[in-house]
Amino acid sequence: MPRTTRILASLGAIAAAATIAQAAGLPLDIQAVNTDALPDIGEEWLTENPYREQGEEVWAKAIEIGASGYNQNCARCHGLGAVSGGLAPDLRFLEAEEYGDEWYMERFRHGFTQNGVTRMPAFGDLLGQKAAWAIRTYLETRPDEDAVSAKSAELKALRDTLAAGGEVDAEAVKAELSGIAEEIETLSGAPVADSIAYRAAAQIDGTPASFNKAAETLTVGLSAAQ
Structure with a gap:
């Protein structure tokens, strides 16, 4: 099964992940991500990860910040180390190219709603673009x-x-x-x-x-x- 198809097929499972998180008493609040160490990338939302091509130092810092942001805000549903366990999309398989970036950013900015119920919150306005791409950089560099x-x-x-x-x-x-x-x-x-x-x-x-x-x-x- 293609990577993106696999992710799309598992979107419905986000509901189960959220339910389990609530039942376990896990906090569902969103934690701020400090991105001061990353270079500015402008106000307009990009469609491709800008930190792939900005040199190893920026790339490594994006991974470090992205790991922190992911663990604080995403791991409760998508799994520690981005290993989802099947309840939510396994974002490690999302292609590291423009199509995968667009899919990721759409979900990050606007969240995911199913049958009128929010299954994933909209992170865009709360965390900002730099945090979004830092988390994306962390995800796409997870090893096999x-x-x-x-x-x-x-x-x-x-x-x-x-x-x-x-x-x-x-x-x-x-x-x-x-x-x-x-x-x-x-x-x-x-x-x-x-x-x-x-x-x-x-x-x-x-x-x-x-x-x-x-x-x-x-x-x-x-x-x-x-």
Whole structure:
């Protein structure tokens, strides 16, 4: 089934997700997202993600801010790590191209109503465009979990090397992590997955502190993947 078709087919399940959230006593209020660290993109709503082509630093910051915004406002229905579990659309599969962006932004701005009942609130006026595209950037860069699991043994070995202390060949470990990262794809078709291998490689700068940080990233990520 095509990715967008799969998402459209699951829209009706948003009602169930909202009902479950209410029954569990979960807050349904919308939390503000601080986007000050992102460059301005104007007042007019765009139809394509502007943070894809603004360089790695902006892209990484958009993912960081988008992760926070998603966890505060979206995860209760769409799932932690954007893994929906089937109750709401799995937004990891939404194509990282203009058509997917338009579909996403329509839902983000105006919400979703079914039979006169609001199943998804309209976030547009409340969170703004920068938050919208930051969350979109986070979603489209989610890695294929199966690909991460397939590399778990290699990642654990590298984690252990980093965590052991002593002398570490930083360049060799960084190169191995980068090689693994290149083999882990996104589910959206975006060219780079924000995987634990990608993040750990970026954190290594040759210092013991960076080895510990990268080891922690791998430990947390591998635990979540189990």
